Amino acid sequence: MKKKQLKLSTIIILFVCIVVLVSLVITDLLISRTINDNIESNIEEKAKIVSRTVAHSTIVKSGLEGEGNAGRIQEYTQDIQKSAEVLFVVVMDMEGIRKSHPDPDRIGKHFVGGDEKGVLQGKETLSISEGTLGQSVRAFSPVFNEGNQQIGAVAVGISLGSVEQALDMSHRNILVGSMIGIIVGVIGAVTIARYIKKILFGLEPITIAKILEERNTMLQSVHEGVVAVNKDTTISLVNKSALKIFNKAGLSSDPIGMPIKEYMPHTRLERVIATGKPELDEEQTINGVSILVNRVPLIVNDEVVGAISTFRDKTEVNQLAEQLTGVKSYAEALRAQSHEFMNKMHVILGLVKMKDYNHLNRYVKELVSLRVDEVSTVTSKVKDPALAGFIMGKLSYAREKNVALTIECHDFIPEPKNPSVTHELITVIGNLLDNSVEATANSNEKEVLLELFYQDEQFEMVVTDTGKGMADEIAEDIFVKGYSSKGEERGYGLFLVKESLRKLNGTLHVESKVGSGTTMVVQASYKEGKKGD
Known part of the structure; x- marks a missing residue:
């Protein structure tokens, strides 16, 4: 069973859609990863800045050293939490006992998560862990007194739910942009397909390939020489018979791409392109080789886009005519025999009548x-x-x-x-x-x-x-x-x-x-x- 060929318009539409879709998917993946990394980086940086700010607060330092009212730490951290829009701001002493918490009932209890050990050793750390308020990104900053002695730590947490929410919002925006891109790509593909098909006179690629093969076979098989030039009078096509005649005239065997005026100065194809009128059965001499030429303009959409010259060696034409003398000799012999026979029959007829x-x-x-x-x-x-x-x-x-x-x-x-x-x-x-x-x-x-x-x-x-x-x-x-x-x-x-x-x-x-x-x-x-x- 013969395999059905897809139409040119279908191929272009599918190709453009696939290219656009693959490009948008790759772009979506790359942008999503970049945005995810940026959001996580921004959240971590934000948590660090808040924790450092709280760690340097005199209210926190004096409350941890017992010099000030410890209740003021809770009030301060609540204000910071609301202003910075974070999940929690927790201040703990060196034992990990909370001095502040979004839930006042958890103040005085041990910090939950197990990721506070590093900060209690004087290190600023980051982690993702799950505590009493859920999974969050946590930034830990140590708190030092005036004598540079650590007296506690600050933990600032930002909920991962907000991160996922931001990523979902960004992903939705990318998907909307991708859909718009696909729609525009399809419309562009349809437009391009119609334009290309119009240029190709509605022919499908397989038909064009078949016509091209037929044309090449026909051009190379005909005995007449064929030369085609474009609108700029540059040689675009020469068949084998033309090359044979050109070689006989001592011309180059590779004229493709050369201006016809340089290759054959007296071809007059420029005049055919200029006038748009054919010139038939004219004689031309190329370096002593006489040829009979037909020149016709190549017209597309009422515009002259080139010209084609077909020609044949005049000596061959003469030779073909002269070779007919063999047949002529046969005919002459038959005519002579017939004429002689008639003369003899007239003599016989005369003698019969004379008895x-x-x-x-x-x-x-x-x-x-x-x-x-x-x-x-x-x-x-x-x-x-x-x-x-x-x-x-x-x-x-x-x-x-x-x-x-x-x-x-x-x-x-x-x-x-x-x-x-x-x-x-x-x-x-x-x-x-x-x-x-x-x-x-x-x-x-x-x-x-x-x-x-x-x-x-x-x-x-x-x-x-x-x-x-x-x-x-x-x-x-x-x-x-x-x-x-x-x-x-x-x-x-x-x-x-x-x-x-x-x-x-x-x-x-x-x-x-x-x-x-x-x-x-x-x-x-x-x-x-x-x-x-």
Whole structure:
């Protein structure tokens, strides 16, 4: 069973409440202990001060020495007891016999508690003990005469009940403050939770995490480069494809946190942020690398908070378009065969209508013989159906251009182990034959020879034409992308040949002289496919 996730607002409220509650409980314990210590300390100090004051009274001293009226001690201590608000003030002689007490009937009796021994030995002491008036904090002060001889002692007691009462009052005040703090904390937690959820568009944390993972996976998987900047035009995001293009342009591989103007001076993302308008399908050059760029503003709540640029290497776009020439070659071969077939059918139809059956018989036999020769020559030596069909299609294409194309297969050519080899060879053969056929357009002898060899997993092809040839300096430039002597929008065929040969670990050697035709020799790795491959 899937565990239910708590909402963000619930988590924040619970967290804040727990923090406030724990803080208040700890504060309550610390304050309570501090207040308790302070109250006890104040009571002890108060008891000491009262006992010392009484011990220094001449009335007490004269009464203990028998020089004055002993009854005056009781009157004096009662006045002190009321004024100081203590539980009792007891004066005793050196035998521990009371000379004063809140209860007059206890005067003349021995002091109760057992904690008076220290003071009768001349020491000022403090204790908590239980006497006839209950448990109390007691302060004992010795009484000395003029000759510094101890003649008695004073005991002042403050009821512990008053201490507990003071502590209870303080604790109640702390609890009231704690409850108010918790209520304020809950209200604050609810307010914060609503505010955060509003900022997050009402999304829960698990949803945000899922969206973030999906976004990162998507950004890193797309082939287009992606760069995002914030409102200050600082780079905040770059995916792997963008880094690949930047590395190709010689830029740093760690642009995060850099101003986009410093990293890519001509990116124009600042203009998109300023205007809030997208710029689509524009071309830009980065250190010689041409890219196609889309720039769009990032808008949140009708405010531009950044911009995103997506781009792709223009050379890759061109290469994708150019790779379609392989498919184009297939289509051209089929079109040529169809056109040739229609022409021959028109001839046959004309001979039938003319009822010239002798010529019709001879013409059909020639067609069948030519077709059988061509088909047998190619299919018996080239076992890859796609490659064989393509070559036969080129025979029809050459005849359509009034060029005599001769195919000579010197060795048996098996099917390749990797089917992609067929596609690359079709690109190579198609472009070389097309160039040779076009090269003979203005020649008196329009002949092209295609020779195929195969030995020890090495494929070799020789294309020879009777065209006008070319100079050595031109032969060095024909494989440069976009170079052509035939006009604009040309010059990609031999570039594709070069790329296909690179994939096949192959080579191409050109021999040409002006007015003497051209010979191109291709060698490439060609592993034979085994049975069951």
